[in-house]
Amino acid sequence: MALTLQVVGFKNSGKTSTILDFLAVAQAKGLKTAVIKHDDHDLADLDQPKTDTSRFKAAGATTLVLQTNAELFLRQAQPATLPQLITAVVPSDTQLVLIEGFKTAAYPKVVLMRPGDTSDPNLTAVAAQASLAKMPQTEDFRTSAKRKAWFTHWLNQRKEDFAMSEQDKLTHFNAQNRAKMVDVTNKSITSRQATAVGTIIMQPETLERIHAGKVKKGDVLAVAQVAGIMASKKTSELIPMCHLVPLTGVDISFKDNDKDAITAEVTVKTKNVTGVEMEALVACQTALLTIYDMCKAMDRGMRLTNCHLVEKMGGKSGHFIYHKQKDSE
CATH class of the missing domain: 3.40.50.300 (P-loop containing nucleotide triphosphate hydrolases)
Structure with a gap:
């Protein structure tokens, strides 16, 4: 950028x-x-009465x-x-x-x-x-x-x-025009942060059992939270061109609509030469997948949806905030 x-x-x-x-x-x-x-x-000239643009x-x-x-x-x-x-x-x-x-x-x-x-x-x-x-x-x-x-x-x-x-x-390609891991050796160390969200849709009865703590595998959201944190630290092993980034903080929270959906929100922080958008996205989706795994015996039709980056701060590209109208692009 x-x-x-x-x-x-x-x-x-x-x-x-x-x-x-x-x-x-x-x-x-x-x-x-x-x-x-x-x-x-x-710009009045664009919209003068009776012109084509008008x-x-x-x-x-x-x-x-x-x-x-x-x-x-x-x-x-x-x-x-x-x-x-x-x-x-x-x-x-x-x-x-x-x-x-x-x-x-x-x-x-x-x-x-x-x-x-x-x-x-x-x-x-x-x-x-x-x-x-x-x-x-x-x-x-x-x-x-x-x-x-x-x-x-x-x-x-x-x-x-x-x-x-x-x-x-063309930082993602080498002299042979093949993909490479981007060289960030000379980039400045700065504080960076990324937040991602995603939702899992389920049957109302499934959400009721999660609320009541009646899922046989245990505390669904507690396990999902730990899974998301663990996944954030494994991102570079899963996404080929991601750098190994030392994380300084990972926070995962859950909210639901008291009907049929749970939304996970993940914020990841680092002080490094590259950002943590991928870490936030991987953590979010892993947390949702863990909810699926914990509950699939009772509800195999659960759907993961609308996982995206909400906000990014730090680095040369500056501050990014997601806007819903981008969905139509």
């Missing part, structure tokens, strides 16, 4: 000027760069694409989260994404301050507080040279986070 940086601030704080200077640095380094801007104003929108289209002689515009009627937007419109070989706005997103941020502005305690992942005016306790962004110097330093600290060559981009 591309290295991503946001530039946020109030109106007239210098966001666009800062993005332009950052772009100049990126171009000098030969980085393929995408820019995303958050703007509350409508008619398509009135007819119910939720997404509109307009190709002009020189440019292509995309209008999505339903708002998308920033990660969804990046996935949908940014080419996969992009090395750098610069974002103006989207304050609540979880990517690293340059926060631009005007005289009189105060810090927003709700902002996350602040890389720097800066100002195009003379202000105490902010990075000095008063000249183009200073903005470029700051950004150059920020990029140089993150060289390992984006590919500089075609071979680096």
Whole structure:
């Protein structure tokens, strides 16, 4: 995934000027760069009355694409989260994404301050507080040279986070174009966390017996919890290209709808060079499979369903949150 940086601030704080200077640095380094801007104003030219796009929108289209002689515009009627937007419109070989706005997103941020502005305690992942005016306790962004110097330093600290060559981009393949275990030797050690959920559907009588502790093999959820924890530590033995990751925490909880379903939620943590999404998913499904094994004598028609990653934090790809509308993609 591309290295991503946001530039946020109030109106007239210098966001666009800062993005332009950052772009100049990126171009000098030969980085393929995408820019995303958050703007509350409508692109009126797309939806002028009686134009084709206006008619398509009135007819119910939720997404509109307009190709002009020189440019292509995309209008999505339903708002998308920033990660969804990046996935949908940014080419996969992009090395750098610069974002103006989207304050609540979880990517690293340059926060631009005007005289009189105060810090927003709700902002996350602040890389720097800066100002195009003379202000105490902010990075000095008063000249183009200073903005470029700051950004150059920020990029140089993150060289390992984006590919500089075609071979680096294809990290899962070796020189013979065969699958390999990705080399993470030079990646930074950071705190990482992943949460996965999944559900098992059963007969109501089966859930009643689990509640009552009347399953012959024992305490179903206690055994499933231990099985999930054990499985998380065996992930690299089950999934061929997974790294052996030392886990610092595994938490598994269960809830049910008091009718016919039990949902397992697993959170796995590590402090390492690679993430633990697979560990969370393997633990979740193993816990559900253990419930099946414990109860199959009375209910062989149980179904495992909707197992997916809910949230991931840490690493160069940043913060991921699952959104239900992705199911239709």
